Amino acid sequence: MNINEFMREAHENAVNHGFWETPPSIPEALCLIHSEISEALEEYRSGNPLFYLKQEKPEGLAVELADAVIRIFDLCAYLEIDLEAV
Helix, strand or coil, X not given: CCHHHHHHHHHHHHHHCCCCCCCCCHHHHHHHHHHHHHHHHHHHHCCCCCCEXXXXXXXXXXXXXXXXXXXXXXXXXXXXXCCCCC
């Protein structure tokens, strides 16, 4: 799978879960990406493991970084950015 295929899957998943019923503004989407990075920083500062389960929910620095990548891929797909070409 290439980056653009991952992007399409991330965006399709977000659409299927209703995240694009009312598309966010670009600043709002960027803030959501930033919030995932901030959550990653808090996981690091707290000294938590890279990955752990809290009440069966995945948590940790690795999870927050994955969330940020997913949000970036989702936004890039929405904006029809060809990351492979870029």
